[in-house]
Amino acid sequence: MKKYLTIIFFIIFSCFCNAQIDRFKIQKTNNSYKLISPTGNSFFSLGITHTQALNYPNSMKIFVNKYKNDWSLASAEIYRNLISWEFNTAGYGAPKELRKLIPFMMPSQPLVENSSWLEKEKFFFSDIFDFEVKKEILNKIQNMTSEKDNPNLIGYFWTDMPMWNLKKSKEKFGFNWVDYIKNLPENSAGRIRYEKFKNEPLFDDSLTFEENFLKLIAKEYYKLIGEETKRLDPGTLIFGERYAMHRVPTYIMEEALPYIDVVSIQPHDCDFNEIYFRKIHEITGKPIMICDHQCSFPTEKYRYTMWQQLNNQTEVAEKHSEYLNEVINESYLIGYHRCQYIDRFEPTNNLLKQGMVKENGETYEPHASIITRTNKKVKEIFKEKRK
Numbered sequence: 001m002k003k004y005l006t007i008i009f010f011i012i013f014s015c016f017c018n019a020q021i022d023r024f025k026i027q028k029t030n031n032s033y034k035l036i037s038p039t040g041n042s043f044f045s046l047g048i049t050h051t052q053a054l055n056y057p058n059s060m061k062i063f064v065n066k067y068k069n070d071w072s073l074a075s076a077e078i079y080r081n082l083i084s085w086e087f088n089t090a091g092y093g094a095p096k097e098l099r100k101l102i103p104f105m106m107p108s109q110p111l112v113e114n115s116s117w118l119e120k121e122k123f124f125f126s127d128i129f130d131f132e133v134k135k136e137i138l139n140k141i142q143n144m145t146s147e148k149d150n151p152n153l154i155g156y157f158w159t160d161m162p163m164w165n166l167k168k169s170k171e172k173f174g175f176n177w178v179d180y181i182k183n184l185p186e187n188s189a190g191r192i193r194y195e196k197f198k199n200e201p202l203f204d205d206s207l208t209f210e211e212n213f214l215k216l217i218a219k220e221y222y223k224l225i226g227e228e229t230k231r232l233d234p235g236t237l238i239f240g241e242r243y244a245m246h247r248v249p250t251y252i253m254e255e256a257l258p259y260i261d262v263v264s265i266q267p268h269d270c271d272f273n274e275i276y277f278r279k280i281h282e283i284t285g286k287p288i289m290i291c292d293h294q295c296s297f298p299t300e301k302y303r304y305t306m307w308q309q310l311n312n313q314t315e316v317a318e319k320h321s322e323y324l325n326e327v328i329n330e331s332y333l334i335g336y337h338r339c340q341y342i343d344r345f346e347p348t349n350n351l352l353k354q355g356m357v358k359e360n361g362e363t364y365e366p367h368a369s370i371i372t373r374t375n376k377k378v379k380e381i382f383k384e385k386r387k
Helices: 002-018 053-056 057-065 072-085 131-147 166-173 176-181 189-197 207-230 250-259 272-285 313-329 365-383
Strands: 025-029 032-036 045-048 104-107 155-161 239-244 263-265 288-293 335-336 343-348 352-355
Touching: 025 131, 032 335, 045 365, 053 057, 053 072, 131 155, 131 207, 166 176, 166 207, 176 189, 176 207, 189 207, 207 239, 207 250, 239 250, 239 288, 250 272, 263 272, 272 288, 313 335, 313 365, 335 343
Parallel strands: 045 335, 104 155, 155 239, 239 263, 263 288, 288 335
Antiparallel strands: 025 032, 343 352
């Protein structure tokens, strides 16, 4: 009898351990997309990225003095601020303690160091055909999924603003991914694959040979990271790479589609470009997340700011309202994440990456109040139009 009870207990325990937690999902109804929380509530994701920048050098003083170097204290106040401003998501780049309090996006380490914002000496491509390179990338995917049991996890992002454009890559860095592969040593995996590809039929006759080989790189890369992400966490949404607007060829996006649930775009100006977004949705057939965006304004201390600069904070907040009111009317858009919680100064470029909060912890007003009203209105429109 004792033996059978032990077996029954083991079966029940195994089932419990293997049970999947409820996940965030995407629902499509009458060509309208919406995120669904684990509790069954539909929502439009309004988030703020980079909340971990609170302990960046220029704001370290407040992190030490006000929050006592304690992310639990800091995260509690960040959470209160996000909710008071009518945000419902932390976006990506949130500290672990905040990830316990609010839905968030988990980014990976850069899977390849090909982000377009990198300095020349830090930018490079990888031999995606090489076994050791693949192994290193898979280890990064493993690290990315370390919080797969966190019920607040909405989904995963891969590399930020990858440089896929052959021409722009050559202009900015002096080489592109195809150049990198074809100049590898003759016995390298990538060079061998490149030479073999010369004798193979092209994927697409409308593309050049270089574009076809780049498509092959994308096919190899996305298959590797897509299958591994799904294997490690089959229930969670994949938001893919965070593409810079107008910077990624659609023939590259197409290779990611079998593995991603959402196309993530980072716009670069203050006016919503409905023609661009509608075209991307039409080509991909996927919902879209605006994953990182803002407009900025000069301050007394910082004249130069990242993102398109307008005259003052009121003008920026009103432009934010205009932008979001257009976004919420596009039924394929499932969220908008604003860049930066607290001011972050980049001394290398002498630029301020502007937040909702100044580096001394003071909230920008009337900027925050206008954004709060906008977010609240957007939530009301969402409930009305995407039932």
